[in-house]
Amino acid sequence: MNRMTVLLSFATAFLVACMPDAGCPDRWCGTAVVATAAEADVLLPVATTQDVGYAIGDLIFLKLADVGPEMNTVDPETFEPRLASSWEFEDERTIVFTLDPNAKWHDGVPVTAEDVVFTFDVYRDPVVASASRPRVLEIESVAARGDGAVEFRFDHAYPEMLFDAVYHMRILPSHLLDTVPHADISSSPLGRNPVGNGPYRFVRWDAGQSIELVADPDFHLGRPGIRRIIWRFVGDPNTAVAQMLAGEVDLLQTLSPEAQEQVEARDDLRAVMWTPPIYYLFVQFNMLDADGTSRPHPLFRERAVREAIAMAVDREAVVNAVFPQGVVGRGPMAPVQWVWHGEYEQIPFDTAAARARLAEQGWSDSDGDGLLDRDGQPFSFNLLLPSSSVSRRRAGEIMQAQLRRIGVELTITAIEFNAFRERAAAHRFDTYFGGYGGDPSPTTIAEVWETGAPANHGSYSSAEVDRLIGEARAATDLAAVRAAWYGVVTLINDDVPAIWMYTGSPIAGVSTRFENVSIRSDNFAATLWQWRVPASRLIDRDRITDAQN
Amino acid sequence: MLRFITVRLAHAAAIVFLVATLTFFLLHLAPGDPFTTFSETTLISPEVVEQQRRNFGLDQPLYVQYARYLGNLVQGDLGYSFREHRPAAAAIASRIPATLTLAAAALVIAFGLGILMGAVQAARPGSRTDDALSVAALGLYSMPVFWLGVMFLMLFGVKLGWLPVGGIVDEAIYSYLSPLRRLANRLEHLVLPAMTLGLVGAAVVARYQRAELLDVVHQDFMRTARAKGLSRTAVFVRHGLRNALLPIVTLFGLFFPLLLSGAVLVETVFAWPGMGKLAVDAINGRDYFVVTGIAIVAAAMVVLGNLIADLLYRVVDPRTRGES
Numbered sequence: 001m002n003r004m005t006v007l008l009s010f011a012t013a014f015l016v017a018c019m020p021d022a023g024c025p026d027r028w029c030g031t032a033v034v035a036t037a038a039e040a041d042v043l044l045p046v047a048t049t050q051d052v053g054y055a056i057g058d059l060i061f062l063k064l065a066d067v068g069p070e071m072n073t074v075d076p077e078t079f080e081p082r083l084a085s086s087w088e089f090e091d092e093r094t095i096v097f098t099l100d101p102n103a104k105w106h107d108g109v110p111v112t113a114e115d116v117v118f119t120f121d122v123y124r125d126p127v128v129a130s131a132s133r134p135r136v137l138e139i140e141s142v143a144a145r146g147d148g149a150v151e152f153r154f155d156h157a158y159p160e161m162l163f164d165a166v167y168h169m170r171i172l173p174s175h176l177l178d179t180v181p182h183a184d185i186s187s188s189p190l191g192r193n194p195v196g197n198g199p200y201r202f203v204r205w206d207a208g209q210s211i212e213l214v215a216d217p218d219f220h221l222g223r224p225g226i227r228r229i230i231w232r233f234v235g236d237p238n239t240a241v242a243q244m245l246a247g248e249v250d251l252l253q254t255l256s257p258e259a260q261e262q263v264e265a266r267d268d269l270r271a272v273m274w275t276p277p278i279y280y281l282f283v284q285f286n287m288l289d290a291d292g293t294s295r296p297h298p299l300f301r302e303r304a305v306r307e308a309i310a311m312a313v314d315r316e317a318v319v320n321a322v323f324p325q326g327v328v329g330r331g332p333m334a335p336v337q338w339v340w341h342g343e344y345e346q347i348p349f350d351t352a353a354a355r356a357r358l359a360e361q362g363w364s365d366s367d368g369d370g371l372l373d374r375d376g377q378p379f380s381f382n383l384l385l386p387s388s389s390v391s392r393r394r395a396g397e398i399m400q401a402q403l404r405r406i407g408v409e410l411t412i413t414a415i416e417f418n419a420f421r422e423r424a425a426a427h428r429f430d431t432y433f434g435g436y437g438g439d440p441s442p443t444t445i446a447e448v449w450e451t452g453a454p455a456n457h458g459s460y461s462s463a464e465v466d467r468l469i470g471e472a473r474a475a476t477d478l479a480a481v482r483a484a485w486y487g488v489v490t491l492i493n494d495d496v497p498a499i500w501m502y503t504g505s506p507i508a509g510v511s512t513r514f515e516n517v518s519i520r521s522d523n524f525a526a527t528l529w530q531w532r533v534p535a536s537r538l539i540d541r542d543r544i545t546d547a548q549n
Numbered sequence: 550m551l552r553f554i555t556v557r558l559a560h561a562a563a564i565v566f567l568v569a570t571l572t573f574f575l576l577h578l579a580p581g582d583p584f585t586t587f588s589e590t591t592l593i594s595p596e597v598v599e600q601q602r603r604n605f606g607l608d609q610p611l612y613v614q615y616a617r618y619l620g621n622l623v624q625g626d627l628g629y630s631f632r633e634h635r636p637a638a639a640a641i642a643s644r645i646p647a648t649l650t651l652a653a654a655a656l657v658i659a660f661g662l663g664i665l666m667g668a669v670q671a672a673r674p675g676s677r678t679d680d681a682l683s684v685a686a687l688g689l690y691s692m693p694v695f696w697l698g699v700m701f702l703m704l705f706g707v708k709l710g711w712l713p714v715g716g717i718v719d720e721a722i723y724s725y726l727s728p729l730r731r732l733a734n735r736l737e738h739l740v741l742p743a744m745t746l747g748l749v750g751a752a753v754v755a756r757y758q759r760a761e762l763l764d765v766v767h768q769d770f771m772r773t774a775r776a777k778g779l780s781r782t783a784v785f786v787r788h789g790l791r792n793a794l795l796p797i798v799t800l801f802g803l804f805f806p807l808l809l810s811g812a813v814l815v816e817t818v819f820a821w822p823g824m825g826k827l828a829v830d831a832i833n834g835r836d837y838f839v840v841t842g843i844a845i846v847a848a849a850m851v852v853l854g855n856l857i858a859d860l861l862y863r864v865v866d867p868r869t870r871g872e873s
Contacts (some may be wrong), residue, residue: 243714
């Protein structure tokens with residue numbers, strides 16, 4: 001044994017000796033170390049715009065109620081109580097929530113109806129510029145009924161009223177924020193030192209490094225299973241994986257395909273998919289010329305051409321190669337949305353039919369160079385994608401090879417994420433590899449596919465689709481809403497404004513120390529407070545029990 | 550001396566101003582802004598984005614934003630961090646200690662090891678030891694610093710499990726340790742990033758030191774010292790090494806840019822919560838004033854490092870004191 005080894009052995013022994021004593025009083029302990037690439041921006045839910053900000057914030061601040069594991073947005077029976085213990089539809093436009101009398105802020109003050117009214121005012125105020133504001137605009141008013149109940153009144157009746165009332169707002173402490181001007185709420189000190197009402201209390205935030213939370217023993221829905229949660233901001237995804245493989249991290253938010261293989265090869269780790277799948281990825285055709293003018297696109301103005309390109313792409317092969325746990329897309333939706341079903345007609349993979357379609361449009365290989373051409377112009381177009389997405393890059397390359405077989409040249413432009421966003425928003429592309437989702441409501445379909453919608457980068461426009469979206473918004477009963485959204489999806493699919501590549505959710509890496517593990521696709525930490533570490537699987541860091549609580 | 554310092558400080562202020570201006574405009578010309586870098590898969594409505602731009606004055610023409618920025622800057626206000634929702638100065642200040650700790654440890658390794666390597670090589674030029682150390686120094690110098698970091702991390706952190714895989718402390722236990730054990734925990738986390746940054750620097754220092762020593766050992770005063778009866782080792786250390794250290798002082802000043810640029814990569818690889826990691830996050834998030842603030846702080850540190858090196862040089866080499 002050389003001197004270096006001896007020295008390091010001593011150092012290791014010294015550090016092991018530094019660990020607190022073993023033991024876990026009253027069988028409540030456990031420490032989860034969670035690694036994420038990005039750092040939270042702020043822990044005030046109304047101000048955050050980062051996924052990790054929401055994830056941590058949701059352990060500190062609760063909603064009135066939440067969707068169940070299936071994330072059904074229209075069945076009130078499936079919703080689960082959080083700060084509200086019950087609710088009832090008083091009339092077709094009014095929901096009254098009864099607050100849980102045991103719900104308290106972490107400083108001991110009870111959660112009251114005044115907090116809910118204050119929260120609505122803040123979310124609704126344009127000056128605050130909350131990302132959730134557009135999703136609460138259907139709520140006409142929120143009023144207190146004493147301290148323990150609150151009334152939500154909507155400007156019209158619709159099936160997702162309960163969802164909109166509870167899903168987008170986390171209740172804020174009015175007793176700590178009501179003196180802060182709304183314009184200053186996002187920069188309030190509470191954003192970096194929050195006092196919440198959820199299963200975990202804030203302990204400390206070391207900038208650039210970590211956030212520590214400790215379970216609230218008096219949490220009104222029952223004591224959380226894990227006593228402490230440490231969020232570590234690692235930055236580089238490879239370092240995060242290395243930390244997980246070294247046993248320093250228990251939960252890694254997302255795994256690359258390579259990291260997933262490494263994790264699955266280990267007995268002490270496992271890969272867990274966020275469920276149900278909430279994102280869909282698509283290659284959208286630009287209906288307008290890529291030079292940013294309003295001229296129709298020279299290739300994709302013709303539906304037959306779009307259909308032929310879609311037919312030439314073997315999406316099953318793409319999914320198997322780049323995202324094996326994914327599902328081939330069926331339209332502008334993800335499986336989490338109730339509008340998803342297997343009956344929508346799909347464009348088959350059929351290269352012969354694709355060639356025939358293109359021949360009907362005058363495309364042929366007149367010069368024998370292997371590429372189709374028309375009026376002297378070769379059939380060539382570009383695919384824009386973000387260089388940061390490994391799966392999209394690989395899928396693009398597979399598409400490139402598949403299209404080459406029918407004589408179509410696909411070039412790929414992979415650029416930095418912000419540049420990708422800017423070019424897509426400026427409509428400067430032939431096709432772009434986009435992704436959308438994150439919300440279980442089918443109303444998000446309109447955010448991409450309605451005429452002039454903010455994320456409709458390909459300028460798809462259909463008067464009939466717009467009319468049906470309007471119908472879906474205005475309909476009051478569920479059957480009419482369902483029929484309208486099904487119609488929207490069918491019409492969009494029929495127009496082929498995009499190739500529906502695949503749907504899915506990220507895969508997380510989780511230590512096998514934990515049981516009762518599930519990961520919800522809209523917020524990977526939403527159920528973390530229900531995880532447990534059985535006594536037989538405790539390790540040293542689990543046994544620290546003098547955390548501040 | 551006072552005039553020298555005053556002139557150099559005036560130059561420093563001009564450099565910092567230029568860096569701030571250049572960074573400001575380059576960032577604003579880059580695609581995206583702080584409010585369009587959110588998750589691709591979730592819509593932030595254009596109205597909300599516009600409101601946020603209005604709230605922070607980003608809807609104003611660029612020259613207005615620049616004038617306002619300069620006005621704030623001369624009052625010591627670096628601006629606001631859109632990502633961290635607090636003053637940019639607070640965001641940067643919270644990261645400076647980590648970067649300085651890493652830089653200081655890397656400097657100690659770079660100069661301590663580099664001078665030692667150079668001296669060992671120069672003591673027996675052309676020997677196997679000299680050749681081996683030359684190859685080692687060249688090898689280290691040629692390695693991309695992030696690659697070296699990843700290799701160290703995988704070998705000593707994951708494969709052998711001797712040292713922690715990144716971070717500045719083990720947050721899960723740190724708060725519950727005694728002060729002495731906390732220090733041990735910090736040092737344990739410092740080893741790999743400091744070695745990564747320091748070894749590359751040591752390779753540079755070693756090459757300089759070897760060349761300088763080989764020049765010095767053939768000087769007349771060395772022969773005189775030997776003729777006076779001093780031992781070979783005493784002559785080499787007291788007279789040779791001391792004189793050969795002069796150019797290394799200059800190298801000290803030049804090391805600051807190397808350390809700061811290296812810190813961006815090393816801090817990212819080792820999840821070290823310093824200015825380098827903050828810079829990467831801020832650039833990706835288009836956190837304008839944090840990036841500009843870091844550029845100002847980095848420029849000031851580089852300029853100050855060079856000034857200190859010049860002053861040190863004037864102190865240790867009396868021949869330069871008459872130069873203005």
